[in-house]
Amino acid sequence: MIEFLTIKSGAKLFRFEHNDILYIEAAKNYSDVHIAGSNKIDTFSIQIGEIADYIRSQLKQTASSFIRVGKSLIINRNYVQCIDVSNGKLELYCGVGRAIECDVFKYSSNDYDKDRKKYRTETSPEYQMRNTNIKIELSASREALIKLRDELLED
Amino acid sequence: MKDTDIEVLGSKPKPDNSGKRRTALLVVILVLIAAIVVVLILLLRQNGADAEIVQQDVDNKEESIPVEGSGDIATGQPTADTADFRCIDTIIEGVKIRIFESGNTAVSLAMYNEIDTNPTDVVFATQAANIRADNHNVIGDFVINGEVKVKGCPNDMYRGFCALLADKLIIGKAEKTTFLDSAIIKNGSFYRHCAYVTGGAPEQFDDPKEAIRRALCLKGGKVLVVESVDIVTLSNFAQILHRLNVDNAVGLMGGKNLDEWYRTDSSRTVLYQNPYEPNLNRNYLIFRKK
Numbered sequence: 001m002i003e004f005l006t007i008k009s010g011a012k013l014f015r016f017e018h019n020d021i022l023y024i025e026a027a028k029n030y031s032d033v034h035i036a037g038s039n040k041i042d043t044f045s046i047q048i049g050e051i052a053d054y055i056r057s058q059l060k061q062t063a064s065s066f067i068r069v070g071k072s073l074i075i076n077r078n079y080v081q082c083i084d085v086s087n088g089k090l091e092l093y094c095g096v097g098r099a100i101e102c103d104v105f106k107y108s109s110n111d112y113d114k115d116r117k118k119y120r121t122e123t124s125p126e127y128q129m130r131n132t133n134i135k136i137e138l139s140a141s142r143e144a145l146i147k148l149r150d151e152l153l154e155d
Numbered sequence: 156m157k158d159t160d161i162e163v164l165g166s167k168p169k170p171d172n173s174g175k176r177r178t179a180l181l182v183v184i185l186v187l188i189a190a191i192v193v194v195l196i197l198l199l200r201q202n203g204a205d206a207e208i209v210q211q212d213v214d215n216k217e218e219s220i221p222v223e224g225s226g227d228i229a230t231g232q233p234t235a236d237t238a239d240f241r242c243i244d245t246i247i248e249g250v251k252i253r254i255f256e257s258g259n260t261a262v263s264l265a266m267y268n269e270i271d272t273n274p275t276d277v278v279f280a281t282q283a284a285n286i287r288a289d290n291h292n293v294i295g296d297f298v299i300n301g302e303v304k305v306k307g308c309p310n311d312m313y314r315g316f317c318a319l320l321a322d323k324l325i326i327g328k329a330e331k332t333t334f335l336d337s338a339i340i341k342n343g344s345f346y347r348h349c350a351y352v353t354g355g356a357p358e359q360f361d362d363p364k365e366a367i368r369r370a371l372c373l374k375g376g377k378v379l380v381v382e383s384v385d386i387v388t389l390s391n392f393a394q395i396l397h398r399l400n401v402d403n404a405v406g407l408m409g410g411k412n413l414d415e416w417y418r419t420d421s422s423r424t425v426l427y428q429n430p431y432e433p434n435l436n437r438n439y440l441i442f443r444k445k
Contacts, residue, residue, distance in 0.1 A: 049156070055164045063165020070158040143159035151163060 003059045007033075007051065009044045016042075018062045022079055022092060022136065024051055026072035034136070036079060036094045048072060069140050069148055080152060081135075085145045092136040244384075247395045251384035254399070255279060256377060260442040262324055264299050264344035267437040279442040281369065281380055282408030283317070284346040286436055293436050295347025298338045308347060312360075315350025315405040317371055317440075319343050326373050326403040328353045346438070348406035349389065357397035360389035368392040369407040371440065374400060380407065380440075407440070 005016045022036040026048035033042045033051075044051070052074060055063050068074045069090070081093035140148075156162065243254040260278055285294045295313040297305040308314060308330050318325040318334035320343040325334055328350035338345035350358055351370050365386040372379040381399065383392055396404045 052162075052164055059165060064163050066164045068156065068162045068164060070160070071156050072158075074164070141158045144161050147159075147161045151161065 001061050003062045005054060005058055007044055007046075007054060009046075014042060014044075018059055018065060019076070019078065021066075021076055022094060023076060023138065024048060024066075024074040025138075036076070048074060067148060067151065070144050073138060073140060075138070077152065079136075080148075083145050083149045083152070085142050085149065088139055088142055088145065090138045090140050090145060090148070092138065094136075247398050248391070250387055250391065250395055252395060252399075253382045253384055255380040255382070257380075257442050259445050261322070261445050262319060262378065263441050263443065264319055264346060265439055265441055266299065266304075267439070269299075276444040277441055278444060279380070280439045283371075283438050283440045284348060285406075285408055291436055293346070293438065296335055296345055297347070297438070298335065298343065298345040299438075300344060301339055301342035303339060312349050313347045315353075316345060316347050317405050318345045324373070324378060326371065326405045328358075328403075328405075350403075350405055351389075351393040352396045352401050352404040355397070355400070355402055357390075357393035360393070362389050364388065366409050367411055368409045370396060370404040371407055372396060372399070372401040372404040374402055 003018045005018060005021065007014045007016070016033065016035070020036050022034045025032045025034065027043070029045065029047060031044050031046055031048045031051050033044065034040075035042070048068075048071075052066075052068055055066050055074070059066075065077055066074050067077050075090070075092060079092040079094055080090070082089075082091035084091070241254075241256040241258070243256065245252050245254065257279065264283060284297055286292070287294055293305045295305065295309055296307060296316070297303075311330075314330050315328045316326070316332060316334065318327075318332075318338050320334070320337055320341055327334070335345050337343060349360070352358065352372070365388050367386055368383045368389065370381050370392070372381055379399075379401065381396060381401075381404070383395070387395070393404075
């Protein structure tokens, strides 16, 4: 089931598919939402606790995919690869990335309309989908990692 | 949220037992407090009961054992046929003293406006309880024929008393005394004054003022009225009474109010002769022929 997390920031509205979110990290009064399979980070001027509230209220079925670890980290449990309690490290691994380099973006919008037939299909050589392996290493307290480990073992 | 905690977002909140535990702890504490209060109440009741017993003992305890006049008011030398009232002048410790000794007489307490204007059976009378200078009320507990006129013992000096119950005259010293209750119940009389002698022992006074002093005394069953012709202090007068070997002595109105008390002369009884308007609260001990 796909659910969307919607976050409003100023005049903008952001929608994230729940499984696109790799992890969310607090940065003082801001929160950085790290998107899985890319280096893209969306920063919001709201605290991580509020984002946790959004997740609880908006994601009815998939909220439990997210685990808040300590005060400043929310992870998507589906991307947890390694928990190193002794070193206080948590590794997230995103093995099926969707880093798209597409020449279509090299063209202006006018040109795109003219050539959309040419560039639209995935079989076009201009489309190149690359598999991107992204490995993220995060720090957390040993106590929290122990609890996280126990939680994931119950799965 | 602590750095050592984790939270699965979207999971059902675990039942917060801390509230239940807090409630249970509060109930236990309240029960303990209630138990302590009950124990304290029971202990205090027990102590209170003991205190009541002790207090009753204190209430019943007289500071001095009153001495009662025997049978008739006084036993003395006068014959049964005449109601003599002997008057003896003497000097004790350099002070002129007059002693009145009653014969076969009955003693009563009366207000000024209740005295017979022409009594033929009165052999002697003297003012009894003191009168306040400000409001002219009698000082101390005052009962006449069972009627309470004044209630209360104003201070330590007025712990002496005289009770008249039927044929008995009682002199004593106590702040609270059952003789007051008996006077009320049995239509007796009661008044208060300073106690000069208690159980044969003279009282001590701090007041240095000198005045003519008078006292109602019991000595071996005899009723005496002793008066100092010269002015003396309260302590001196007590010593003089002690020298007379009286058993108990309570004060009477003193001072230079010789016009305000009457005595029997050879032919008739001279009554109150003060030319001024009398204070209706003036009260007298009256000795009548039996």
